Amino acid sequence: MTALVKIDAVEKRFGDFVAVRCMNLSIDQGEFVAIMGPSGCGKTTTLRILAGLEQPTSGKILIGGRVMNDVSAHQRDTPMVWQSLALFPFLNVRENVEFGLKMRRVAVQERSRRAIDWLERMEIADLAGRMVDTLSGGQRQRVALARALVTEPQLLLLDEPLSALDAHLVIRMQGVLNRLQRELGITFIYVTHSQSEAFAMADRVVIMNNGGIAQVGSPRDIYRTPANRFVAEFVGRNNILTGNATVGGIDTAVGLVKTTHSVTTGSAVTLVIAADQIAISRKPAPGAVETKLISEEFVGSVVTLFLEAGDGTEFKVQLQERALAELDIHSGGSFHLTWPDNIAHILPISPS
Amino acid sequence: MNRFALAFRLPIIVWQILFFLGPLIFMVAMSFFLVKNYRMVEAFELKNWVKMMTRGYVWDSYWLTLALATLTTVAASLAAFPAAFYLAFRTSESLRRWVIFLLIIPFFTSYLVRTFSWYVILAESGVINGILGWLGLGPYIMLNTMFGTIVGYLTLTLPLVVILQTVSLANIDMRLVQAAQNLGCSSARTLWTVILPLSRTGLMIAALFCFILAFGDFVAPYYLGGSKPPTLPILIIDTTKSGQQWPRAAVVAVMMMVTLFAIAFTTIVLAYRKRTSK
Amino acid sequence: MSTWILRIWLGLVLLFVFMPIIFSVVFSFNSDRFPTIPLGHFTLHWYQTIWADPDVWTAARNSVIVSLSTCVLATMLGFCTAYTDYRYNFRLKGAYLALILLPPTIPLIILALAMLAWLSKIGASGQLWSIIIAHTVLTAPFAMAIIRLRLNQIDQDLEAAGWNLGASEWVALRAVVLPFCRPAIVSALCLTAAISFDEFAVAWYVGGLNKTIPVLILEIVQGNIDPQVNSIGSFVFLTSMTLVVLAQLLVFNRVMWRSA
Numbered sequence: 001m002t003a004l005v006k007i008d009a010v011e012k013r014f015g016d017f018v019a020v021r022c023m024n025l026s027i028d029q030g031e032f033v034a035i036m037g038p039s040g041c042g043k044t045t046t047l048r049i050l051a052g053l054e055q056p057t058s059g060k061i062l063i064g065g066r067v068m069n070d071v072s073a074h075q076r077d078t079p080m081v082w083q084s085l086a087l088f089p090f091l092n093v094r095e096n097v098e099f100g101l102k103m104r105r106v107a108v109q110e111r112s113r114r115a116i117d118w119l120e121r122m123e124i125a126d127l128a129g130r131m132v133d134t135l136s137g138g139q140r141q142r143v144a145l146a147r148a149l150v151t152e153p154q155l156l157l158l159d160e161p162l163s164a165l166d167a168h169l170v171i172r173m174q175g176v177l178n179r180l181q182r183e184l185g186i187t188f189i190y191v192t193h194s195q196s197e198a199f200a201m202a203d204r205v206v207i208m209n210n211g212g213i214a215q216v217g218s219p220r221d222i223y224r225t226p227a228n229r230f231v232a233e234f235v236g237r238n239n240i241l242t243g244n245a246t247v248g249g250i251d252t253a254v255g256l257v258k259t260t261h262s263v264t265t266g267s268a269v270t271l272v273i274a275a276d277q278i279a280i281s282r283k284p285a286p287g288a289v290e291t292k293l294i295s296e297e298f299v300g301s302v303v304t305l306f307l308e309a310g311d312g313t314e315f316k317v318q319l320q321e322r323a324l325a326e327l328d329i330h331s332g333g334s335f336h337l338t339w340p341d342n343i344a345h346i347l348p349i350s351p352s
Numbered sequence: 353m354n355r356f357a358l359a360f361r362l363p364i365i366v367w368q369i370l371f372f373l374g375p376l377i378f379m380v381a382m383s384f385f386l387v388k389n390y391r392m393v394e395a396f397e398l399k400n401w402v403k404m405m406t407r408g409y410v411w412d413s414y415w416l417t418l419a420l421a422t423l424t425t426v427a428a429s430l431a432a433f434p435a436a437f438y439l440a441f442r443t444s445e446s447l448r449r450w451v452i453f454l455l456i457i458p459f460f461t462s463y464l465v466r467t468f469s470w471y472v473i474l475a476e477s478g479v480i481n482g483i484l485g486w487l488g489l490g491p492y493i494m495l496n497t498m499f500g501t502i503v504g505y506l507t508l509t510l511p512l513v514v515i516l517q518t519v520s521l522a523n524i525d526m527r528l529v530q531a532a533q534n535l536g537c538s539s540a541r542t543l544w545t546v547i548l549p550l551s552r553t554g555l556m557i558a559a560l561f562c563f564i565l566a567f568g569d570f571v572a573p574y575y576l577g578g579s580k581p582p583t584l585p586i587l588i589i590d591t592t593k594s595g596q597q598w599p600r601a602a603v604v605a606v607m608m609m610v611t612l613f614a615i616a617f618t619t620i621v622l623a624y625r626k627r628t629s630k
Numbered sequence: 631m632s633t634w635i636l637r638i639w640l641g642l643v644l645l646f647v648f649m650p651i652i653f654s655v656v657f658s659f660n661s662d663r664f665p666t667i668p669l670g671h672f673t674l675h676w677y678q679t680i681w682a683d684p685d686v687w688t689a690a691r692n693s694v695i696v697s698l699s700t701c702v703l704a705t706m707l708g709f710c711t712a713y714t715d716y717r718y719n720f721r722l723k724g725a726y727l728a729l730i731l732l733p734p735t736i737p738l739i740i741l742a743l744a745m746l747a748w749l750s751k752i753g754a755s756g757q758l759w760s761i762i763i764a765h766t767v768l769t770a771p772f773a774m775a776i777i778r779l780r781l782n783q784i785d786q787d788l789e790a791a792g793w794n795l796g797a798s799e800w801v802a803l804r805a806v807v808l809p810f811c812r813p814a815i816v817s818a819l820c821l822t823a824a825i826s827f828d829e830f831a832v833a834w835y836v837g838g839l840n841k842t843i844p845v846l847i848l849e850i851v852q853g854n855i856d857p858q859v860n861s862i863g864s865f866v867f868l869t870s871m872t873l874v875v876l877a878q879l880l881v882f883n884r885v886m887w888r889s890a
């Protein structure tokens with residue numbers, strides 16, 4: 001595989017504010033990459049730099065091996081699906097889809113045919129004559145996709161395209177996007193703040209923070225082996241403990257935690273334990289952490305329990321709702337938490 | 353800056369400097385020119401200024417214009433407020449839009465024709481005195497009086513003042529008004545302690561526009577007020593049209609501009625003062 | 631109950647505002663040279679008089695030329711300024727905007743004197759196009775305001791979406807921004823034409839011997855009481871109102887958005 005997009009030491013400043021700092025990233029042909037991070041982390045700026053809507057302050061952008069820094073936005077073939085969709089309200093659906101072809105001076109007949117083709121592909125051919133402001137959110141989404149893809153680009157940029165949709169539509173559109181990307185075999189760069197979207201669709205996830213890359217990896221890597229504290233916290237549902245490595249394990253505020261990882265004795269370490277890997281029980285067990293229940297949160301059939309150990313350390317435990325009955329959580333008393341030794345993931349020395 | 357951006361900015365700047373700033377600056381310069389044998393001579397003399405500033409009739413005109421415009425501003429503000437209050441708080445959105453549309457109509461009817469119409473309505477044997485005559489009253493003399501002038505000024509300014517007041521009242525956050533009433537504030541006190549302070553900026557800007565319009569209008573005082581003594585705009589016309597004394601007219605114009613600038617500046621400072629200090 | 635008082639008050643305000651307009655239309659069909667109550671009989675005499683008057687025809691032709699040219703120029707100026715204000719930030723932007731927006735705050739008679747003096751100085755006074763220049767300066771701010779309000783509603787990404795799909799800045803302006811602003815541009819054309827069509831002070835000063843309709847009215851009124859004024863006025867009113875209603879329809883009626 002060859003790298004289609006190469007971001008080479010790119011930096012972007014707006015006055016004193018550094019939006020993107022010294023970013024290096026290489027994206028392969030046909031890859032689905034999600035860029036994720038909190039708002040203001042520089043993910044959208046990165047996308048706009050790729051589209052030529054912002055000029056990098058320093059560094060180089062290469063697409064298909066060609067340096068793009070001096071190529072203006074309209075000369076790049078990097079269509080984008082916008083967060084606001086940015087459909088043209090004064091054009092109907094077909095005219096919206098035709099726009100990119102019209103700019104490329106494709107003949108009238110040809111562009112109409114290709115637009116209709118794409119509308120059929122997106123299953124909205126019957127809406128061709130409608131004005132965009134009469135469409136539903138899901139339909140508009142499909143128009144935006146058709147408009148961006150009609151020119152058959154090598155690369156599609158997506159800026160939080162699903163953020164305005166209802167939850168059930170998001171799941172459906174994720175399916176549509178995944179299918180499209182596989183069928184077309186082109187590269188998708190997908191900016192989002194939503195973990196579930198990124199993890200559900202992407203081959204690779206880029207986590208950004210403060211303008212820099214915090215971690216790049218497969219969704220599973222990021223979830224199970226976060227590279228640093230920021231990623232561990234951002235991914236959520238992780239319990240983070242700090243302590244000192246001793247001979248038998250790691251000495252933390254809640255006692256000695258065993259680990260199969262090798263650590264240098266005496267060094268300070270940060271441990272990450274995924275919330276869905278913790279076993280919770282009413283019965284005390286050797287090495288278990290004794291906690292009290294603070295609150296619980298239901299999302300669908302998954303329950304997250306928030307617990308507190310004697311010294312005030314907080315724990316999150318995630319389990320299926322049907323496992324809840326035997327715990328009898330509302331009768332008070334203590335809960336005992338255990339986890340397998342090989343689960344506690346040790347973060348590299350984090351520069352916090 | 354690229355060519356695209358420049359193409360939008362530069363022609364406009366050149367045009368406005370040539371045809372807006374240029375004329376105004378030239379007029380100020382002209383107030384120092386001289387007139388010899390009915391021809392204007394470019395010079396830098398204080399003669400016109402000395403002459404105009406020492407003439408009693410110029411100052412009579414000045415104070416009269418100031419007084420008439422002030423009186424009109426007060427009258428228009430007071431007359432407009434209940435109407436604007438009704439439109440802002442006591443009626444539907446659609447009716448409000450319709451009335452505002454109605455109030456825009458006068459801006460596009462000839463002000464001259466409306467003034468001429470008032471002239472006939474207010475005349476000693478006109479429509480109003482005709483009606484009053486049936487009731488055994490009058491006739492009252494309304495033309496060539498201050499009353500006539502102010503009727504004319506109000507014709508020009510009242511629609512605008514109602515519109516601007518309505519907009520500023522309608523922009524008040526209704527929750528604040530409801531909160532005040534919820535806390536036991538009577539309607540009258542709500543008006544004084546909540547509505548007026550909140551809409552002050554808009555009301556003052558409306559008054560300022562009213563003042564500027566009345567101060568600069570020559571039609572009402574000329575045709576309905578009889579122009580005795582003339583207001584400043586009439587003075588400008590008389591000096592340019594009959595006397596060919598453009599420099600002296602320019603002196604009057606500069607006096608007006610300075611006055612307007614001072615009043616506008618003060619009003620704007622007062623209108624926005626509290627907002628910035630808090 | 632107090633609502634009733636307010637309602638009556640609003641009624642009185644509207645009565646005051648519309649009385650001269652209504653009476654001028656009524657007087658234009660009234661036989662008396664100096665109308666009073668009771669009115670004289672119905673007549674078309676005053677309309678026949680102006681129909682037969684070549685001066686009125688010349689003035690009407692001048693007015694049409696001036697207001698059409700003005701509305702096109704002023705709307706172009708207004709669009710450029712509104713777009714610049716919408717899209718760019720730069721040093722001295724405040725001064726730039728003041729340069730465009732201030733003319734309506736200066737009394738017309740002062741502007742008239744200043745324009746007359748300056749245009750005479752540069753040899754551009756006394757022509758029909760002198761009035762066009764002056765009216766463009768005077769009305770451009772209104773066009774700017776209307777178009778700027780429309781640009782407030784544009785999705786910031788819309789123009790960028792045009793570039794992203796292969797339109798250069800100029801092409802995107804034509805293919806995205808202009809169609810989006812179309813209703814506002816048509817409104818601006820109508821309103822600036824209407825203002826220009828009614829303006830008399832500046833036109834009177836800088837137009838020399840070229841009289842527009844309002845200047846003609848001004849000169850008739852200066853002479854004596856002549857109900858011709860009412861019939862010309864009614865005619866002017868009809869023209870302006872058509873323009874204003876057209877402008878209003880285009881602002882509020884979204885059906886008209888549709889591009890051809």
